[in-house]
Amino acid sequence: MFEIVERSEMAQGTIISNWLRAPKIAKKALPGQFVILRANEKGERIPLTVADTDPERGLINIIYMVVGKSTALFKTLQVGQGYMDVIGPLGQPTHLEKVGKVVCVGGGTGIAVMHPIARGLRQVGNHVITIIGARSKDLLILEDKMRAVSDELLICTDDGTYGHKGFVTDMLKKVLTENKDVGLAVCIGPVPMMKFCCLMTKEFNVKTLVSLNPIMVDGTGMCGCCRVRVGGEMKFACVDGPEFDGHAVDFDELTLRLRSYLAQEKLSYDQFKAAHGHNCACHT
Ligand code: FES
Structure with a gap:
């Protein structure tokens, strides 16, 4: 388990910061790279950028907004609990x-x-x-x-x-x-x-970098879920990115792809909230 050693809430509880014990990742992660986390065995794989590291204490910092079932589940994790998997660092620095x-x-x-x-x-x-x-x-x-x-x-x-x-x-x-x-x-x-x-x-006429957040599954270039069109070419954000030349990115296609599972995501989140009732820490 990747233990949470510090936890705080920001933006009226809609954004959560966790410092996790992940010493190997803390040593290697460079600016721009990300990790993929799962809360438990049945959990969805969620990519999150490494927001900071503390290599001496073997800690990494992740910061996420509660937007659906998986991030709501993440929000229920308290200090002393943790994530079942954290893989990374992934992506190009x-x-x-x-x-x-x-x-x-x-x-x-x-x-x-x-x-x-x-x-x-x-x-x-x-x-x-x-x-x-x-x-x-x-x-x-x-x-x-x-x-x-x-x-x-x-x-x-x-x-x-x-x-x-x-x-x-x-x-x-x-x-x-x-x-x-x-x-x-x-x-x-x-x-x-x-x-x-x-x-x-x-x-x-100023060169511009953007960091993209398409839907990801494996995060290692095998599933194709994270494809984005950049300069007319298909790229995989997880291995070719997540940063790209912002003037070449097809943002409209990215928006459409991000909306692909909105109905399913909403259903899943509604079921999670119903199952957790008013005790659910994700209610904000
Ligand atoms: S997440 Fe599967 S190829 Fe990028």
Whole structure:
């Protein structure tokens, strides 16, 4: 068992952080890589980015949003309990190079994915401008951690309850207008956010990386579930990605593929909630 040694809830209990005992993964995981977890023998395999590592204590950090049956089941796991399987690190690590000035844009749990990437980009000598956003102040996560790995941190909320009122794309436009020397953008978050960030960076001709989250099963390039079209070619996000050139990704096809099992996912989640009644820790 991969034991949970620290657990916390963020964003009104909709986002959960676990530090797990996984010493081999903690030693090897690099920014951009992910793991696949199962809570128990019958559990679904869920890919989650390694949000942080503590190799000395042999721990890895995962951060996930409760969106369906499996993540609701994950949420019921407390300190001292754990996951039956955690495999990884999987996927290609982020290519970290010095380009000068970088803009990192994170939305929702994409901020957790962004954290090790922003830190890595800064460690190789880049000036990192980070933009993070959420619908409202109480849904914003990891502000302090992102501030610590950024030269400048800009915060946006859709409703204006914190930071600048508006979307991260508006702030991205402002940053790109004021900083003509940005050499790279990294945008990670919900698919529509990444799509619109990429349309924006294309206007400014700034190379852009995105981290994709298609449905995955094996995570090792064998099942084909995670295929995404990039530059007209079929790629497997689990082995070729999860990061790709955002200007070449077919986001519309990705959106359709992510919706393939919505009806089944909803049914499964409803049954889980009914079975767990009001004691279910997933009720938020
Ligand atoms: S998850 Fe099976 S090929 Fe990528």
